[in-house]
Amino acid sequence: xxxxIEISELTFDYPGLRALDAVxxxxxxxxxxxxxxxxxxxxxxxxxxxxxxxxxxxxxIRVDGIDVIAEPRRSHERLGYLSDFFGLYxxxxxxxxxxxxxxxxxxxxxxxxPVRDTAARLGxxxxxxxxxGDLSRGLRQRVAIAQAMIHAPRVLxxxxxxxxxxxxxxHSLAALFRALQATGMTLLVSSHILSELEQYATHMLVLxxxxxxxxxxxxxxxxxxxxxxxxxxxxxAALAARLKAHDGVHDLDLKAQRALFxxxxxxxxxxxxxxxxxxxxxEVINFGLAASDLQExxxxxxxxxxSPP
Amino acid sequence: MNPExxxxxxxxxxxxxxxxxxxxxxxxxxxxxxxxxxxxxxKTASFALAAFAIVTVAWGANQVGQSLLEEIRGRTWDQxxxxxxxxxxxxxxxxxxxxxxxxxxxxxxxxxxxxxGAHGAELLWKLLLLLSGAVLIHGMxxxxxxxxxxxxxxxxxxxxxxxxxxxxxxxAALAFVRSETGVxxxxxxxxPLLAFTASVVCLLAAWIVYGxxxxxxxxxxxxxxxxxxLAFLVFATGLAAGFVVGAGxxxxxxxxxxxxxxxxxxxxxxxxxxxxLRGDPLLPRRLAVDARRRDWAxxxxxxxxxxxxxxxxxxxxxxxxxxxANVDMPLPLDLxxxxxxxxxxxxxxxxxxxxxxxxxxxxxRAGRTELVSLIYLALVYWLLPGILTLAGASVIGRLVTPMPxxxxxxxxxxxxxxxxxxxxxxxxxxxxxxxxxxxxxGSRS
Numbered sequence: 007x008x009x010x011i012e013i014s015e016l017t018f019d020y021p022g023l024r025a026l027d028a029v030x031x032x033x034x035x036x037x038x039x040x041x042x043x044x045x046x047x048x049x050x051x052x053x054x055x056x057x058x059x060x061x062x063x064x065x066x067i068r069v070d071g072i073d074v075i076a077e078p079r080r081s082h083e084r085l086g087y088l089s090d091f092f093g094l095y096x097x098x099x100x101x102x103x104x105x106x107x108x109x110x111x112x113x114x115x116x117x118x119x120p121v122r123d124t125a126a127r128l129g130x131x132x133x134x135x136x137x138x139g140d141l142s143r144g145l146r147q148r149v150a151i152a153q154a155m156i157h158a159p160r161v162l163x164x165x166x167x168x169x170x171x172x173x174x175x176x177h178s179l180a181a182l183f184r185a186l187q188a189t190g191m192t193l194l195v196s197s198h199i200l201s202e203l204e205q206y207a208t209h210m211l212v213l214x215x216x217x218x219x220x221x222x223x224x225x226x227x228x229x230x231x232x233x234x235x236x237x238x239x240x241x242x243a244a245l246a247a248r249l250k251a252h253d254g255v256h257d258l259d260l261k262a263q264r265a266l267f268x269x270x271x272x273x274x275x276x277x278x279x280x281x282x283x284x285x286x287x288x289e290v291i292n293f294g295l296a297a298s299d300l301q302e303x304x305x306x307x308x309x310x311x312x313s314p315p
Numbered sequence: 316m317n318p319e320x321x322x323x324x325x326x327x328x329x330x331x332x333x334x335x336x337x338x339x340x341x342x343x344x345x346x347x348x349x350x351x352x353x354x355x356x357x358k359t360a361s362f363a364l365a366a367f368a369i370v371t372v373a374w375g376a377n378q379v380g381q382s383l384l385e386e387i388r389g390r391t392w393d394q395x396x397x398x399x400x401x402x403x404x405x406x407x408x409x410x411x412x413x414x415x416x417x418x419x420x421x422x423x424x425x426x427x428x429x430x431x432g433a434h435g436a437e438l439l440w441k442l443l444l445l446l447s448g449a450v451l452i453h454g455m456x457x458x459x460x461x462x463x464x465x466x467x468x469x470x471x472x473x474x475x476x477x478x479x480x481x482x483x484x485x486x487a488a489l490a491f492v493r494s495e496t497g498v499x500x501x502x503x504x505x506x507p508l509l510a511f512t513a514s515v516v517c518l519l520a521a522w523i524v525y526g527x528x529x530x531x532x533x534x535x536x537x538x539x540x541x542x543x544x545l546a547f548l549v550f551a552t553g554l555a556a557g558f559v560v561g562a563g564x565x566x567x568x569x570x571x572x573x574x575x576x577x578x579x580x581x582x583x584x585x586x587x588x589x590x591x592l593r594g595d596p597l598l599p600r601r602l603a604v605d606a607r608r609r610d611w612a613x614x615x616x617x618x619x620x621x622x623x624x625x626x627x628x629x630x631x632x633x634x635x636x637x638x639x640a641n642v643d644m645p646l647p648l649d650l651x652x653x654x655x656x657x658x659x660x661x662x663x664x665x666x667x668x669x670x671x672x673x674x675x676x677x678x679x680r681a682g683r684t685e686l687v688s689l690i691y692l693a694l695v696y697w698l699l700p701g702i703l704t705l706a707g708a709s710v711i712g713r714l715v716t717p718m719p720x721x722x723x724x725x726x727x728x729x730x731x732x733x734x735x736x737x738x739x740x741x742x743x744x745x746x747x748x749x750x751x752x753x754x755x756x757g758s759r760s
């Protein structure tokens with residue numbers, strides 16, 4: 007899978023504080039990555055560096071092949087960003103907010119189409135002539151997201167997008183993110199509400215103390231790459247040996263009578279793996295795509311340190 | 316059309332605002348016309364000039380500064396920084412868009428002034444001075460707002476300060492426009508004062524707009540190299556030197572005086588930037604990392620204004636010292652005779668102070684740095700010398716504040732020791748506050 011975002015040895019310092027410590031990762035095109043970690047982990051700093059809003063001390067960031075640090079303005083053609091504390095031009099109508107965002111992102115010519123399409127996507131068609139300052143929190147959030155994506159960026163970075171939203175608004179936000187992913191957009195979303203991220207995230211990136219603790223796929227939603235789960239009875243070591251010997255298996259996590267692992271392969275390859283395990287004498291109780299179980303993974307990675315999300 | 320200009324025009328040109336501004340303007344002009352015996356004469360022109368000063372210069376400057384500060388308060392600045400707008404587009408969009416209403420009123424007022432005021436070339440020079448003066452003040456307001464942006468959230472007093480500042484400068488300029496008919500000598504040539512001033516104000520307006528664009532680049536995380544600053548220092552040095560170098564000044568003396576002017580201009584710029592621009596306690600680490608990678612473009616971009624200005628001041632001080640040996644005495648003024656002799660000590664004073672200010676920037680909590688820096692300057696230049704003089708401790712006094720032009724060589728040696736101590740303090744401050752790294756926690760997440 008092609009990497010849309012490539013971060014290499016990214017280091018960011020505040021005086022007396024290393025906020026990001028040689029962070030490296032590759033984020034696949036078309037994925038929705040949940041960026042999680044305790045307060046002060048470096049999530050916002052990472053997102054702001056990624057968007058060219060902060061200058062790191064060292065390291066490289068590429069978005070769709072563009073060096074963000076060297077060419078931040080050019081990279082903004084490919085990026086949309088929603089800050090955790092965003093604002094709107096309160097005295098402008100929603101229509102004018104969107105038109106200004108479109109013009110500022112370099113869209114030219116007739117703007118009626120992009121404005122109408124974006125408004126429709128976010129359920130704002132009947133709010134276009136309303137002042138942004140008169141909207142509710144949920145609608146303001148939608149306008150802010152609409153502004154960030156009106157230029158059809160390849161990557162959308164959202165910092166705590168669901169903060170302050172009611173459950174219904176959160177649900178529609180999750181549906182929107184899935185719809186955007188279906189169009190091929192790559193999303194990086196930070197949130198403390200893990201159950202909400204679980205609704206749409208395909209990958210999880212865990213930061214703590216400025217370090218990258220884990221980056222892995224959560225479900226089999228990205229092409230041929232998937233996370234599988236096996237419930238078994240008997241000897242775990244024998245199962246582990248068989249899995250490790252099998253092509254396409256990686257990141258094996260064996261606990262009690264359950265194995266979780268990444269798998270590169272299509273449905274036929276998955277069926278072949280099951281056949282091989284059963285014929286090899288492994289007593290398989292259940293086998294299939296792992297539920298994402300973000301909360302569990304997160305706590306397994308970070309929770310040992312006793313830091314609540 | 317410039318998107319930023321478009322947005323600001325949407326906000327500025329609402330029917331109610333247009334109507335109220337035009338009604339107020341024509342009321343003022345109408346009053347002048349009535350007082351002027353229902354003709355457009357000098358009294359009407361005075362009213363028009365006053366309206367231009369209040370509406371275009373002062374109110375326009377406030378609007379320009381607010382256009383940026385409102386973005387910070389309204390949390391929309393990140394959205395602007397994420398746009399594809401170039402720094403130049405953003406700069407002139409804000410300058411022209413935020414002051415558009417002020418300019419509409421101002422141009423009407425200037426038309427009334429032109430009908431009732433001066434004539435011919437004098438009118439043209441005055442109009443040029445007024446127009447470029449307004450651009451200069453607007454540019455200063457944007458420049459100041461960009462400086463505030465670097466330093467953090469702007470205070471509430473900034474609007475009052477801008478209005479008062481704009482009015483003071485506007486009234487000073489108007490008094491000049493209405494009365495001045497003298498001449499000025501620059502590099503030995505005599506120019507009409509009005510034409511000279513209008514030309515200089517034009518150039519300064521261009522520089523402040525360019526400077527705003529450079530600051531905008533930094534706000535948008537675009538690298539800037541110090542060439543623009545060096546060009547400005549050369550311009551300001553030339554402008555200042557023109558007033559002290561006469562037609563008959565010998566070549567060596569010209570170099571000496573020009574270098575002395577350059578030293579003064581560069582030190583003023585360095586001190587101003589140390590107070591006005593955001594200090595970066597991480598500067599040594601950034602420079603070290605970029606230099607290790609041989610990324611000289613980033614090294615150039617990371618160099619702070621005070622350091623570049625100090626380097627320029629150092630070159631000027633050396634030039635002045637070298638030229639001083641070749642100058643036939645006496646020079647036109649005693650001060651100019653003595654000052655270049657102390658060029659090197661004066662430069663070293665600057666180095667010492669700016670290194671100490673960097674150290675204070677590392678240790679003192681943000682927001683209090685300016686006050687502590689002012690206390691430091693008052694201490695070393697006023698309190699300590701005063702106390703030592705009163706106590707009759709002249710030897711210690713010479714060690715604390717050596718006079719640059721009485722014993723220049725001795726002063727150089729003492730000040731080199733001061734610089735060494737200042738560097739040791741700054742290093743300690745840096746190591747204490749910046750160097751020990753803890754894992755991220757509790758800061759911005």
